[in-house]
Amino acid sequence: MGVVGGEITSAQLAVRVRKTRTYRDHRPADRTPFVLDVALEIPPGITIVFGPSGAGKSTLLDCIAGLLRPDEGRISIGAQVLLDTDRGISLPPQKRQVAYVFQSLALFPHITVEQNVAYGLVETRMPERGTRVNEALDAFRVRKFAHRKPHELSGGERQRAALARSLATSPHVLLLDEPLTALDAGMKKSIMDDLRAWNAAKNIPVLYVTHSREEVDALGERVIALEQGKMAVSGTPHEVLAAPRRSSLAQAAGFENLLTGTITELRESDGVMRVCLEESDCEIETPLGYSAVGDRVKLAIRAGDILLATEPPHRLSARNVIPGTIVSMEQRGATVIAKVTAGRNAGVGEGVSFTVHLTPGAKRTLGLEVDCPVWLVLKTYSCHVLDA
Numbered sequence: 558m559g560v561v562g563g564e565i566t567s568a569q570l571a572v573r574v575r576k577t578r579t580y581r582d583h584r585p586a587d588r589t590p591f592v593l594d595v596a597l598e599i600p601p602g603i604t605i606v607f608g609p610s611g612a613g614k615s616t617l618l619d620c621i622a623g624l625l626r627p628d629e630g631r632i633s634i635g636a637q638v639l640l641d642t643d644r645g646i647s648l649p650p651q652k653r654q655v656a657y658v659f660q661s662l663a664l665f666p667h668i669t670v671e672q673n674v675a676y677g678l679v680e681t682r683m684p685e686r687g688t689r690v691n692e693a694l695d696a697f698r699v700r701k702f703a704h705r706k707p708h709e710l711s712g713g714e715r716q717r718a719a720l721a722r723s724l725a726t727s728p729h730v731l732l733l734d735e736p737l738t739a740l741d742a743g744m745k746k747s748i749m750d751d752l753r754a755w756n757a758a759k760n761i762p763v764l765y766v767t768h769s770r771e772e773v774d775a776l777g778e779r780v781i782a783l784e785q786g787k788m789a790v791s792g793t794p795h796e797v798l799a800a801p802r803r804s805s806l807a808q809a810a811g812f813e814n815l816l817t818g819t820i821t822e823l824r825e826s827d828g829v830m831r832v833c834l835e836e837s838d839c840e841i842e843t844p845l846g847y848s849a850v851g852d853r854v855k856l857a858i859r860a861g862d863i864l865l866a867t868e869p870p871h872r873l874s875a876r877n878v879i880p881g882t883i884v885s886m887e888q889r890g891a892t893v894i895a896k897v898t899a900g901r902n903a904g905v906g907e908g909v910s911f912t913v914h915l916t917p918g919a920k921r922t923l924g925l926e927v928d929c930p931v932w933l934v935l936k937t938y939s940c941h942v943l944d945a
Contacts, residue, residue, distance in 0.1 A: 568635025570599040570730050570762040574620050574627040593617060593627075593786040599762040603753070605777035606766045607797070609805045612783040614766045618732045621764070622657045623650035634729045634762075656728035658719050660735045664707040670694075670718045671703040677726040693725035696755050697748075713744035720748070724755065731756075731763045737772065749775050770811045773798060782806050804943050807857035812941070813912040814858040820850050829876075829937055832856065837900025837909040841935065842876040846942040855943040860914040862939035865895070866932040867923050877935040881911065883927055886920070893920045897933060 573596040593613040606614045619625040621632060623639070626647060632640040639648050639655075664673050674693050678686045694700040697717040707715055716736060723731065737745045753776060756763055765776060773780060773794050780797040782789045784805055790797050798810040807815060818832040821840060832854060833840045841856075848854055870878060881899030888894075893915050900908040911933055915925075925931070 568637075568729070568762075569601070570597075570621070570764075571631070571633045572597045572599070572617070572621060574617075574630030574632065574640075576616060576620055576625060576627040576630075578616060578625075591616075591786060593620070595783070595786070595788050597781060597788065599764060600779075601760040601762055602778045603756055603763045603765055603776050605773050605780045605794070606764055606783065607768075607773060607780050607806075607809065608783035608789070609809045610768075611785075612805075613786040614783055615734055616786075617783070618657065618734055618764060618766060621730065622655050622732055623648060623653050624657075637729070654726070654729040655732060656723035656726060656730070657732045658723050658734070658736050660738055664715060664719055664722070666707050669704050669706055670699055670710070670721075673707070673718060674699075674722045674725050676722065689725045689727065693721035696724070697721040697751055713740050713748065716740065716744075716748060717751075720752065724759075729761060731761060733763065733765045735766055735768065737767075737769075742771070745772070746775065752776070768809065770798065804855055804857070807941065807943060811859070812857040813860040813914075814856075814863075816856045816858070816909060818854060818856065820846075820848050820852050820854060823848075823850060832940075834900070834909045836907050839879055839900040839909050841879070841940060842937045843940040843942050844938060848942075857941040857943055858911075858935065858939055860894070860912045862935065863911060863913045864934040865897070865913055865915060865919075865923065865925065866934060867925070867929070869932055870934060873934065875934050875936045877933070877937065877940070879933040879935070881908075881931055881933055883925060883929045883931055884910075886925065886927060888917060891916065893917055895920075895925065897931060899933060 574593065576593045578591045593616045595617065606617065608614055616625065620627050627642065629642045630640060638646055639653050640646060671690060675686060675690045678689060694703055697720050699714060699717045699721055702710055702714055710718065737748060749772065767773060777794045779791065780794050781791045782797050784803060789803055789806060804815055816834055818834040820830055821833050822831040823845065824830060825845060828845045829842050830845050831840050832843055843856060846854060879899045881897040883895055884898050885896040886893060895913045895915065897911045897913055898908045899911065
């Protein structure tokens, strides 16, 4: 990592670590310890670290920051080596030039916002220290709160102050561990816009841990998905999350319908196959997978990708039309969540349950109520076949 005229020159973050951690006290004592074992190359820009709880996301960030020492591995930013267990190198956290923002923020409560932002610059001479503080206050719009203490700020204002404090130090890498979880949608968007603008100017590697698909779509240039301590897949947000290949990632990415079935037919010339869903007589068409007739497979379908009709639809491009009955409806904000059971009257089981999202206006126009017969309409390519 080089510095030219006081400015950081962009460099890639390279991480290859293996770290074994015992389960926390609430985990069963007989479980195998958790092992993080990853090799990543992170270019400048915002990279989302995504995955289910317990996948190793925070452990990865702790290793990069120097809060955890891997059992073996190497971490570097360009030519600067932060960790090399083979060579006995392990820089302490304060020497790594890595900024880390937690969900808890950890602002000092007894000093002002301006003093918090200046805290990491005690070894920086004036007037550069003042310049950096002012730039950070402006970048995250907290200059007007500069003389207030953290308890006098809203949650969003405190988050802005925490980002300003971390970034005033001109870090070579920024780590963010679910920093916006507690904020409302409007505040999240505003802060994400400012963070994106800041990194467009600085262009350093940013690793951003989140469970929010909204944050992934708004911020992510790249996504790394972790599962059980290993990298499951990487790519653009669309490549990783729009069509996940694993059940845990599908659930983390917000696919509400995770279904199991048995392949009954392969149509290779059409690029599709038929799957009979468990506990029902429902058969649906899906994209062709690497499976054989008789294999059990798992499917993921978004609730928002399912349409409802109150009479049998005809002449559709969608290949799956399934009769069912609404068993419950609940409105959450601007979304109506309907539970629909299909195939339960066929004498082969209790049927399969689908979750469907629709607008209050659609519910009202169609006159949808509990016990109302409906037809589920699904496009073939809305049914994602997961890896076994």
